[in-house]
Amino acid sequence: xxxxxxxxxxxxxxxxxxxxxxxxxxxxxxxxxxxxxxxxxxxxxxxxxxxxxxxxxxxxxxxxxxxxxxxxxxxxxxxxxxxxxxxxxxxxxxxxxxxxxxxxxxxxxxx
Numbered sequence: 001x002x003x004x005x006x007x008x009x010x011x012x013x014x015x016x017x018x019x020x021x022x023x024x025x026x027x028x029x030x031x032x033x034x035x036x037x038x039x040x041x042x043x044x045x046x047x048x049x050x051x052x053x054x055x056x057x058x059x060x061x062x063x064x065x066x067x068x069x070x071x072x073x074x075x076x077x078x079x080x081x082x083x084x085x086x087x088x089x090x091x092x093x094x095x096x097x098x099x100x101x102x103x104x105x106x107x108x109x110x111x
Contacts, residue, residue: 003031008107012039015046020057029060033067041073044106048079053087061088065096074098078106 001024004015012035016028036043043064053061065075078100080088088094100106 001028003028005035008103009110010039011042011044011107011110013044013046013103013107015049017049018051020050020053020060022054022056025054025056025060028057029063032060032064036064036068041068041071042110043068043075044100044103044110045075045077046079046103046106047077047081047084050084051081052083058087058091058093062093062096069096076100076106076109078103 001016001018001020004017006013006015014032014035016024018024020028032043032045061075068075074097076098079102080099085094085099088097098109100109
């Protein structure tokens with residue numbers, strides 16, 4: 001999985017490209033947690049190129065948001081597709097994330 005990293009002001013945006021599944025889930029989690037530490041929790045996931053997530057992928061998202069919650073933050077996700085949103089809804093984890101329809105709104109939510 002390729003993960004693009006960009007910075008918009010004080011916010012770091014990670015854009016994984018591909019399924020958030022098995023072998024890539026742990027590497028994604030470690031990268032996201034490192035970025036969250038560097039950016040003081042100002043991390044936004046651009047999920048527009050994640051077609052689906054398996055159980056390990058969902059676990060990585062939950063682990064990241066639980067880590068951020070220790071500092072009073074939550075994982076913010078923009079442009080999540082219907083499949084990813086539905087899986088988070090069905091598993092009961094959707095409430096743990098902040099969702100935004102576009103990148104600009106997600107970035108501005110940190111102000």
